[in-house]
Amino acid sequence: MSLLRRVEIPIAITIIFALIQVIPYFVNMGPAVEATQDKVVRWTLIVSTGALLVGLTSLLLIHVPRVTRRRTHWEYSLLLIAFMFLMTIIGLPFPELNLGLTGYWFSFFYNNVLTPLSASLYAILAFYITSAAYRAFKARSLEAALLLISGTILVLRNAPLGTFLIPQIADLGDWIFNIPNMAVNRAIMIGGGLGAMVLGIRVLLGYERGYLRGGE
Amino acid sequence: MATAPRIWEKLETIDARIIYLILWIVILWPFIYPIGLPVSIGSYSLAYAKAIDDLPAGSIVVVSFDFSLGGLGELYPIAIATLHHLFTKPVKIVIIAIWSDGAIVADMVLKDLKPDQPPYNRKYGEDWIFLGYAPGGETAMAALGKDFWSTLPTDYYYKKHVSTYPIMQNLRSANDVTLLVSLETGTPGADEWVRQWYVPYKVPMIVGCIGVMAPTVAPYLAGGQVKGMLPGLRAAAEYELIIGRKGLGVASADALSTSHMVFVIFVILGNISYFMRRRSK
Amino acid sequence: MDITPLLSQQILKSGRVSGMVFLLIIAASTAYFIRRGKAGKVPYLRKVPGLDAIDEAIGRATEMGRPVFCSHGIASIADATYGPQTIAGLSVLGYVAQLCARYGVRLIVPVRQLVVYPIAREIVENAYRMEGKLDQFRVEDIVYLSGWQFGYSMGYMSLMRREKAGANIMVGGYWAESLQLAEVGYMVGAMQVSGTANTHQIPFFVVATDYTLIGEEIYAAGAYLSKDPAMIGSIVAQDIGKYVSIALILLGFVLLIFGNDYIIQMLRW
Amino acid sequence: MSVELFGVLLGVFFTLAVYTFLYRENPYSRIAEYVFIGAATGYGIAYDLDWLKNQWVGTWSKTMEDSILFVLALLLAVLWYFRFSKRYFFLYRIPLAITVGTYIGLALRSVVFAQVIEQVRSTAALKVVGIDPWTAFNNLVTMIIVVCTLAYFTFTVRQEAAFWKPVNKFARYAMMIGFGSAYGYTVLTRMSLFIGRVQFLLGIPPNPPEAKMFFPWVALVLLGTLLGYDYYKKTKK
Known part of the structure; x- marks a missing residue:
């Protein structure tokens, strides 16, 4: 068991499972390997359903004591537990008993x-969205003014009345939306992609341990 | 003048609940007392309608419901209008869902439309079919593109094998599809369809989406992968006017106008109070 | 360069070579700069105001005697596209938890994903342990709210109102709930630091919160906050990727003016 | 009252209970919150169990080998539960590592294409010659914004050279315009969604028409009790 305690074991598992997905994606290893790849993904999904247990338990760990010890809002906690069990039971996958996702009560x-x-x-x-705009769409600086103006143009562009009153606003709004907005999004997307890749590599190198923090 | 700045100050730090109340009123009002504010029709909606109008007789159209009940507010009128438009054309319609709730929503829309009754009189299994939910998101799209039959082996209503339906005889892969209609609210949606269906099979697409998704679809419009787009309720109203079937979209146009105008008024008021207060300082 | 033989022998897959090369460049430079960082050659790193603001936010919450909220988005770690954002958010959580433990301020972590719940709990617990304050760690403050997006956001909003959040730090993958959380956070008077790589949600964070990390800044956050030279080194790789991208764009663009689409074809390999 | 009618009443009540949250946190919004969290969790469990059953019936029960793999996956899934054990908590890291590994792998291979290569390629492929001047201008603007915004985010360069200042300014302005327009555009969706709820409350088809009947009464009760209570508390003070 002491060997299993070491944080290197999960890191090694992480690396192996990551490489199963990466390498055959780029290097041709035949259809059999690709089939295995897909199978591993589906298999992993089954493994990850186990987290349900954790979520369920942690919800119960919070709400059951609240009810039994009559803490503040315990009535609501009881309501939560009741509805949780209700939905689980009427949703059990036994269509023969009129239970399950397509059953009458579940649909109800x-x-x-x-x-x-x-x-x-x-x-x-x-x-x-309205209250945030009311307090933040203020021309405090040139930057803020640009945000305010382009936001307002787009709102007018989308209001049927707006385009009726100022027909040109449709073209202007579409231009802002399709050129500067699209270009900015594209740049942020590229940067984000690069960031995600570096983060992924850090995980594979065993540096990013945020998700495994601790260890012994 | 000590009182004037105080008004601006008050206006600037107005209780958000007053904004909320005003919004409730301006949206409820036009449904009770319709105003009939005008709607102008945009190029995206025209292109969307044209893509359907231009379909040759007998083409196979796949309509995919890629959203859940949360997106109904905007996509219900779009879905109804699109299917109405399709059912009045001599084309074959295959309805699928990539979101699990999509099947429930599609079922709802179909129940409302009743394609097998007048004015449509389209035969189930021959003119149209509903295949239900294909799980797996993007993977399912890829699988459908490769092989329809094995990915969605049975239909939604009768759970019979697809091989028993005449409409499915000519539909084995994405190569057999003339037009793909994706009604989407996010991931998986248009992005994934382009990757899995347009890139490998060059299947033309049109997209009905919620307003927020418009920016993600717009580049594909420019690039030609997507032929037409209906972003949100406003576009639904435009489309309903184009096909001459007024529905929820047109009915909502007034409320859209009033709510948007109130939004603009709030922004203007906020700025006036901000500058007046700053000047008085 | 001609890569047809590799493709014709079907060693590499057509259409994927460019991606592989790009990935290899990133991987190699990450490894190289981590090594350099370890050897003590720490690169210059510009300030990221949003990240520096985290300290201020926690400090302010401590002064006011109000709890700190810290969330890592609603994406699962088990997600092919958005998982990395959650990992980035969890790195920030590790830092926030450490500061909260140090200052003795209550930390509340709302969780949406079951898979992430145990991880968030371990991160916080461990931060308290490292600060020698394990006795102050409260399991019930790592709250699993709901797997449903809006069940989560409703729970989160109510919690902030009920507990009078003093700071709200949100870094990770957020969708429509971004503005709900940011508005309610503002209403209860919390100082807010936000960050996401979901481009369509960035505008709401920018408008409604005090500081926003935009896109790739969230991926650098863990390294930036850790102040670990090896981790900081890895950020250089992000920049190298940007240089390569900019170079490819400019080169492709200019060549295309002269009717040469070599770069564009190359990116299709 | 028939079950269907009661369902509509429930729908109206929960819809309005959510909106009382706009006024303040209160018992109605709390009922909505806890019921939602409970029911949604139950839904999630039911959904996953259904999925597991379908996986078993549809795929994994077909061959002996697959059956063993399925059982193994379930055994590993149970390891998550060790998170609650003081002694063997580290065992939960095994399913975690499998999950993270697989998805990091998937992310690495998909992100590089979807977010980097494709975006770079479509920017590099923007034409400025041989097309109409307006499109050429738009393409040039797009390219410049992409490059400047990318450059703006560099972390490890001392941005001291003279050209950085205009580049960064330009990038920031472009971002603000872009963010503003995206914000403005989203107003449409948000209003539309609320309009959808109003249509439900007013019983406009396809919504059940009975909702119209309940709406004013439920609204009156909720608002009346909340405002009444607050007024009572205020006067008592």
């Missing part, structure tokens, strides 16, 4: 609880 809760909650939360951004 999916459509009437999860969907409205998720969609409403997503849509709350309409409010935040």
